[in-house]
Amino acid sequence: MSTEKIEFLGHSGHMLAARLDRPRPTDGFSSDQALGCVLFAHCFTCSKDIPAARRIAQRLSALGFAVLRFDFTGLGHSDGEFANTHFTSNVQDLVLASEHLTRMGLAPDVLVGHSLGGAAVLNGAKHIASVKAVVTIGAPCDPENVTHNFAQHVDDININGSAEVQLGGRPFTIKRAFLEDIRGVQLIEDIAALKKALLILHSPVDSTVNISNAAHIFQSAKHPKSFVTLDRADHLLTRAEDAEYAAQVIAAWASHYVNEPHALAAPEPASDTSIKPPPEGITRVVEIDPTGFKQDVFAGPKHHMLADEPLSVGGTDTGLTPYQFLAAGLGACTSMTIRMHANRQAWPLTHVEVDVSHDKVHAHDCEGCADIGTTTTIDRLTRLIRLDGELSAEQHASLIAIADKCPVHRTLEASMQIVTHSIQ
Missing domain, CATH: 3.40.50.1820 (Alpha/Beta hydrolase fold, catalytic domain)
Structure with a gap:
């Protein structure tokens, strides 16, 4: 699909x-x-x-x-x-x-x-x-x-x-x-x-x-x-x-x-039409247009998305940018974590909405980043979380606090290793 x-x-x-x-x-x-x-x-x-x-x-x-x-x-x-x-x-x-x-x-x-x-x-x-x-x-x-x-x-x-x-x-x-x-x-x-x-x-x-x-x-x-x-x-x-x-x-x-x-007139198929979706647990990215940035993104055998860049940088603006995928991962994980906690506590949370934005700032403008150095530029993800429902002040504060414990949040703040291999 x-x-x-x-x-x-x-x-x-x-x-x-x-x-x-x-x-x-x-x-x-x-x-x-x-x-x-x-x-x-x-x-x-x-x-x-x-x-x-x-x-x-x-x-x-x-x-x-x-x-x-x-x-x-x-x-x-x-x-x-x-x-x-x-x-x-x-x-x-x-x-x-x-x-x-x-x-x-x-x-x-x-x-x-x-x-x-x-x-x-x-x-x-x-x-x-x-x-x-x-x-x-x-x-x-x-x-x-x-x-x-x-x-x-x-x-x-x-x-x-x-x-x-x-x-x-x-x-x-x-x-x-x-x-x-x-x-x-x-x-x-x-x-x-x-x-x-x-x-x-x-x-x-x-x-x-x-x-x-x-x-x-x-x-x-x-x-x-x-x-x-x-x-x-x-x-x-x-x-x-x-x-x-x-x-x-x-x-x-x-x-x-x-x-x-x-x-069906397919919408610009991938350049290699023999590409098959990957097995569960693998995300596969396949170039569609070698003259631009449009990519097919397959997450396991069931899910498909498009990645692209805006027109202003030479893309065709048909899909999320890589940083938007990153922000979406954090936002989705945040919302899911809040929902699981609210359901576990049987709290009257009716709706969760998370806005995530990404920018680059100097370390001296970043709270808690003093040990990085004042000349260093860092990436900053900002979350705005909206919670609807008849929540008490304590429940609301607890749900906002639990956002920092979502797995993607912890991964982004922890040390990480990226390993790259060449395959035929």
């Missing part, structure tokens, strides 16, 4: 960020084919990179499907203001994503929507002629269901025109136009007139969107339609095995409705 960053214009003219997960070769398919193309719509105030979206997309890709997931306007890495969006604008973004895929030669065969994204694909499917099948995951039968997440603010929004609400531990501005828009959506009518195969995935213990919504969707839809329970899964499919199971079911079901494989 490889992942390609993509951008396209959304409904308001803002640039939307997307990822296209391309399948790796599977039995019966060459490296330039895909079983079909899936367009994935994420949940309300989520992003394309939440664990459920990422795991489902990557698993579908491993099973032979090309998958595009994108951030709606004002969310994730997409431009624009979330406060100026509503359900109808999300559907417009979905349709524009399908048009972008079509221009790439990957007209979507299957729409997959999670939560409110499920309502969006049910509403938007009629505008995408290439779609043969629709999948919902924990979707409401009425988009107005989403208002229960901020029910105590609905009156304020209607009276004052807008209100700031907390969703998932983060602040969002909801406007009256959003409420008016979802009240006007007749989703049950869209479901009855769908004229496409429908698969409904829902958990009986979903505490965010009750499973009765799945029953209403199923009863309103015409055949072919299917329902599969997600058993003990929560609404966000936070357990990896739940997302994996959902992807397996989607792939098996959708393959029945996809007629012809898609030809």
Whole structure:
């Protein structure tokens, strides 16, 4: 599997960020084919990179499907203001994503929507002629269901025109136009007139969107339609095995409705197309463009990334720089260490965000670096850590302190040896 960053214009003219997960070769398919193309719509105030979206997309890709997931306007890495969006604008973004895929030669065969994204694909499917099948995951039968997440603010929004609400531990501005828009959506009518195969995935213990919504969707839809329970899964499919199971079911079901494989135009393959991913525990870097800096980065047999340099220094800016990989390693390790400690202590930490920056400073400007010498320049990594949740001052301080104990932090501050050998 490889992942390609993509951008396209959304409904308001803002640039939307997307990822296209391309399948790796599977039995019966060459490296330039895909079983079909899936367009994935994420949940309300989520992003394309939440664990459920990422795991489902990557698993579908491993099973032979090309998958595009994108951030709606004002969310994730997409431009624009979330406060100026509503359900109808999300559907417009979905349709524009399908048009972008079509221009790439990957007209979507299957729409997959999670939560409110499920309502969006049910509403938007009629505008995408290439779609043969629709999948919902924990979707409401009425988009107005989403208002229960901020029910105590609905009156304020209607009276004052807008209100700031907390969703998932983060602040969002909801406007009256959003409420008016979802009240006007007749989703049950869209479901009855769908004229496409429908698969409904829902958990009986979903505490965010009750499973009765799945029953209403199923009863309103015409055949072919299917329902599969997600058993003990929560609404966000936070357990990896739940997302994996959902992807397996989607792939098996959708393959029945996809007629012809898609030809894939690979995004600038590595210069040596015989390169195989390395075994577990090995990171392999392969030069793509000998005239520039672009590199394929394989981390074991499952993960692929791109490394590059900015345009300003002769690169093509298609991937992380080496120092950004370094910063990402420290940031990811920091966030994971904080999360493990909070979970172990059963503390109410709802969200972790770590910003890491890199610069070079003189030792005399560095706290704790006096023994290095005043004329020496050193590398400095600066972390800004944001913790959300109802944490006490002591809990917050403890989590910030534990950041210094993350394994990557310790490796970077310890003595290190780099051994180099030449191989044939």
